[in-house]
Amino acid sequence: MKLSFATAISITTLVAATTSASAQDLLPPADLVDEPKAEYSPYVDDHFPNRVLFGDTHLHSSWSADSGMAGGVLDQDAGYRVSRGEEVTSALGWRVKLIRPLDFVVMADHAENLGLADFIRRSDPLILANETGKRWHDMVKSGNGYEAFLEWLRANDTDLINEPKLLATAWDSATTNADEYYQPGTFTTFHGFEWTSHPGGNNMHRVVIFRDGKDRTSQVFPFSQYDSTDPEDLWDYMAAYEEKTGGQVLAIPHNGNLSNGLMFALETIDGSNLSGEPIDANYAAKRIRWEPLAEVTQQKGDGEAHPLLSPDDAFADFETIDAGNLNGQGAKTPEMLPAEYAREALKTGLVAEANLGVNPFKFGMIGSTDNHTALPTSREENNFSKASFVEPAPDRAFHPLVAADDPALSIMEADVGASGLAAVWARENTRESIWDAMARKETYATSGTRLSVRVFAGWDFNAEEVSRPDFARTGYARGVPMGGDLTDAPDGGSPTLMIRALRDPDGANLDRVQIVKGWLNEDGTTSEKIFDVACGDRAVVDHACDGDVGNTVNVADASYTNTIGEPLLTGYWIDQEFDPEKRAFYYVRVIEIPTPRWTAYDAKFFNVQMPEGTRMQLQDRAYTSPIWYTPK
Numbered sequence: 001m002k003l004s005f006a007t008a009i010s011i012t013t014l015v016a017a018t019t020s021a022s023a024q025d026l027l028p029p030a031d032l033v034d035e036p037k038a039e040y041s042p043y044v045d046d047h048f049p050n051r052v053l054f055g056d057t058h059l060h061s062s063w064s065a066d067s068g069m070a071g072g073v074l075d076q077d078a079g080y081r082v083s084r085g086e087e088v089t090s091a092l093g094w095r096v097k098l099i100r101p102l103d104f105v106v107m108a109d110h111a112e113n114l115g116l117a118d119f120i121r122r123s124d125p126l127i128l129a130n131e132t133g134k135r136w137h138d139m140v141k142s143g144n145g146y147e148a149f150l151e152w153l154r155a156n157d158t159d160l161i162n163e164p165k166l167l168a169t170a171w172d173s174a175t176t177n178a179d180e181y182y183q184p185g186t187f188t189t190f191h192g193f194e195w196t197s198h199p200g201g202n203n204m205h206r207v208v209i210f211r212d213g214k215d216r217t218s219q220v221f222p223f224s225q226y227d228s229t230d231p232e233d234l235w236d237y238m239a240a241y242e243e244k245t246g247g248q249v250l251a252i253p254h255n256g257n258l259s260n261g262l263m264f265a266l267e268t269i270d271g272s273n274l275s276g277e278p279i280d281a282n283y284a285a286k287r288i289r290w291e292p293l294a295e296v297t298q299q300k301g302d303g304e305a306h307p308l309l310s311p312d313d314a315f316a317d318f319e320t321i322d323a324g325n326l327n328g329q330g331a332k333t334p335e336m337l338p339a340e341y342a343r344e345a346l347k348t349g350l351v352a353e354a355n356l357g358v359n360p361f362k363f364g365m366i367g368s369t370d371n372h373t374a375l376p377t378s379r380e381e382n383n384f385s386k387a388s389f390v391e392p393a394p395d396r397a398f399h400p401l402v403a404a405d406d407p408a409l410s411i412m413e414a415d416v417g418a419s420g421l422a423a424v425w426a427r428e429n430t431r432e433s434i435w436d437a438m439a440r441k442e443t444y445a446t447s448g449t450r451l452s453v454r455v456f457a458g459w460d461f462n463a464e465e466v467s468r469p470d471f472a473r474t475g476y477a478r479g480v481p482m483g484g485d486l487t488d489a490p491d492g493g494s495p496t497l498m499i500r501a502l503r504d505p506d507g508a509n510l511d512r513v514q515i516v517k518g519w520l521n522e523d524g525t526t527s528e529k530i531f532d533v534a535c536g537d538r539a540v541v542d543h544a545c546d547g548d549v550g551n552t553v554n555v556a557d558a559s560y561t562n563t564i565g566e567p568l569l570t571g572y573w574i575d576q577e578f579d580p581e582k583r584a585f586y587y588v589r590v591i592e593i594p595t596p597r598w599t600a601y602d603a604k605f606f607n608v609q610m611p612e613g614t615r616m617q618l619q620d621r622a623y624t625s626p627i628w629y630t631p632k
Contacts, residue, residue, distance in 0.1 A: 055104035058368035067372035068117020069149035074374035091388035104188035111222035115170030200272025201327030212247035254295035261336030264345035284360035319417035328404025347526035364441025364625030367420025378448035383598035441483025499571035509565030519584035536565035
């Protein structure tokens with residue numbers, strides 16, 4: 001009789017414990033023991049991403065001129081410390097702390113005159129030797145800092161300082177700071193900056209994020225709108241960086257809602273307007289090569305969908321800011337909207353791919369704060385807002401964040417959200433692992449909470465596999481995750497999606513899980529449809545939740561209860577309307593139950609009345625990166 005490996009080990013252990021004889025002497029001959037055919041531990045060969053990490057890829061400190069010159073006092077050091085869980089003191093003297101530390105952060109200070117306010121604060125000899133710098137320094141020190149800020153702001157894309165040593169010194173400090181605060185495995189800091197092109201006030205901003213440390217990033221300087229306001233020139237800068245250093249870099253556009261029709265257009269840009277020249281395949285390829293993600297939710301407005309573009313979507317009107325452009329200089333027209341919102345851009349990308357062979361808008365989705373306070377506070381009850389002058393105060397909701405000559409184009413603080421966060425599925429908390437997740441689009445956006453979402457698409461998943469403990473292993477083995485591509489549709493097969501969504505442990509229960517599908521029709525038009533696939537407390541009937549989840553919000557008390565909804569929702573969905581000849585994409589949207597908005601928390605804390613018409617509650621949410629289907 002031949003003994004199994006496990007039986008042999010058991011005999012050895014028993015004999016060793018009961019006799020003084022040598023255990024080696026009592027082992028059965030080697031030819032009687034079956035060698036194991038696989039590793040006993042099921043995890044030793046798992047290399048897929050197994051943890052979700054939350055961060056802010058778009059945080060500004062007083063080193064951004066529009067922060068420090070406008071009264072911001074917290075520098076990059078403070079931004080790193082509060083992000084990793086420490087307490088700091090805000091510009092208005094509030095003690096500030098996050099509910100939990102972030103896993104990663106990008107101090108994305110503006111490239112334009114990086115560190116200017118810090119040079120002025122320190123009366124640095126470099127700023128004093130510069131004619132414009134000396135004048136602004138003296139204005140700040142004499143109490144006229146806001147006037148100096150307005151001078152700087154009105155210069156727009158003209159560098160009135162024009163001193164390369166300032167940028168070199170500031171970038172050297174910024175890259176040093178990022179490396180000093182980097183704790184691989186615990187807290188990740190990225191080297192980055194914001195390219196702040198806004199010709200004519202039309203937002204074209206991108207956050208640039210490097211995968212590398214100071215040994216590579218110190219070989220270049222940040223690219224600013226003083227260098228160019230054309231995104232194609234930014235992409236050339238990024239290509240030159242990789243060629244020169246051997247490093248890697250990506251860019252993330254944001255606030256298409258303030259671009260007045262420029263951000264996701266199928267025409268090239270000429271100054272502050274569309275050129276009339278359609279983009280070509282080369283342009284499309286460069287764009288998606290350098291911009292694999294889009295920031296679709298942040299303080300200056302949610303950019304997933306718009307109610308005029310998606311009139312059948314009951315959840316499309318979320319933290320919508322759509323009156324004009326970034327500086328309140330141009331009124332919005334309906335014709336601009338399709339090139340401003342992510343869902344419409346994803347559909348437009350299908351059209352471009354059919355015509356050009358390349359999809360310029362095949363992007364994944366993230367959120368971040370864009371806060372200019374060095375405080376990544378994305379939760380409603382802990383909202384320190386975008387700028388120091390609109391930190392918590394009894395009257396902050398009445399203040400404009402952007403004051404336009406036409407009041408109808410101003411962005412009032414009461415309309416600004418508390419969003420958002422970037423979530424990535426990664427193997428470990430390191431620059432390499434997180435950056436790689438962003439590059440392959442295995443990411444999702446949240447409007448500020450830390451709910452966990454995972455989706456896989458394949459051709460042969462079974463319903464019971466959604467509830468199995470090896471859900472993720474199955475998903476990677478036989479399908480693709482968010483950000484992936486479905487190809488080679490089998491005859492008669494349809495895309496099958498498995499979804500898991502888990503509430504933020506310190507947040508609200510879930511109302512519903514939805515699949516948003518977009519596709520290209522034979523006539524070149526596009527369509528979309530939303531399917532409810534899981535609902536808290538109620539059934540799904542004909543792809544829709546059977547009734548509303550309810551509402552436990554007490555606005556006066558700024559409170560709610562988790563007595564409705566579900567902490568965990570799972571979904572299994574087959575596209576019964578699938579046409580293998582049509583290009584399509586699918587992404588998951590998860591909606592939380594109603595909760596108080598930051599305006600309700602302010603009203604209670606300060607005992608004030610909000611402006612008439614102010615939203616006092618909301619349903620926070622997450623948007624995953626899409627999964628694309630391309631016909632053979």
